[in-house]
Amino acid sequence: MFRLSREPLDPVALRQSRLDPRGGAFVSFEGRVRDQNEGRRVLALEYEAYGELAEKEGARILAEARAKFTLLDVACAHRTGRLGLGELAVWVGVTAAHRDAAFTACRYIIDECKVRVPVWKKEHYSDGASEWLNSAVCGDHTGLAKDG
């Protein structure tokens, strides 16, 4: 299950909905709005998504994880809209019989989402400036996977 949400993500409910009675290993990742990025003080974030394609690409990433690793369940939810400091931006949860698969798949999903799912992040700084991440004029892709 991959979904975009304009409403705040509830990690407790997300986790609860993915529990598997067969037990085993559950690994989850939470990405939260940080108070700084490259030395600048962040006050808030805005996430914008190309919803139609983001949901397709997110679902493809989850399907790839299921194909590559032996898993019982995978899920990912990504927030859109304006988020304050500490708010949950992305959640990934993976259940597997063995922890190796759960860790590796959880990492795979968040890494792929960050570089493939059409979601954009605009940071608002304490000095009044704001900026779309990874879109600097002379930007290259080297900064893509650095944050979070």
Next chain:
Amino acid sequence: MFRLSREPLDPVALRQSRLDPRGGAFVSFEGRVRDQNEGRRVLALEYEAYGELAEKEGARILAEARAKFTLLDVACAHRTGRLGLGELAVWVGVTAAHRDAAFTACRYIIDECKVRVPVWKKEHYSDGASEWLNSAVCGDHTGLAKDG
């Protein structure tokens, strides 16, 4: 914080207690009683700990993780006593500014705990048998890190 608990572990409360207002990446691991192990149907588990040394060794592992990786917070809780199917046996939570450190440290902590912390697991099977894991007469250490 490393602790042993005879009472059921509450992953919601554990997570809540470790949230860091600086945000960033939070990775957690939950190990739950599985319904089978190497083809045998598991009904329940019993965890026994040498409490004094387990808490020292657990605290050392967390300190090592903090020394090796750039982290904001680490915590681990391990259940003792008799657990039913699906019950939470171990919980690890790591917060860091960046996800790479959070994933790597979380994995480090659970891997080290499984081979170093003096906690023993007795599985009770559906055929009435029970067995201390990794203690078979001709046992060697190859099976040590396999489960969960």
Next chain:
Amino acid sequence: MKTVQLQYFALLRDQRGVATESLTTTAATAGELYERLREQHGFTLGPAHVRAALNGEFAPWDAPLRAGDTVVFIPPVAGG
């Protein structure tokens, strides 16, 4: 000449000043259309940093444009 529907996101929306537009163009491919729009609106992102999507799916730059296509140019993503 064909008419396509454009949607803009993030930096490209800011630089274009609108979120959607209907455009009649002689551009044969997605890449050709992006180069023209870039010149016209001063988009700062070169094509090496942008991907094209046609009708809700990623498409190569040389994908032909057809009348009625929905076209989205995708700046570097930054989720999570």
Next chain:
Amino acid sequence: MKTVQLQYFALLRDQRGVATESLTTTAATAGELYERLREQHGFTLGPAHVRAALNGEFAPWDAPLRAGDTVVFIPPVAGG
């Protein structure tokens, strides 16, 4: 001759039949004590699969035993 306190866990507790005992011994080291107990009680685990702890800390097999020590032999752990 010295008296030490033993605690047993898991398989070793099952095989010894008690959780604790006070023992007077001439064994000079932890390893020597384990070998004697193993022979006496038929412990199935060889020393390669067991670790010693003295007074709440891991100790090498050749660690000397002192009067009043708390001694624990640690079967292969299996947490998580």
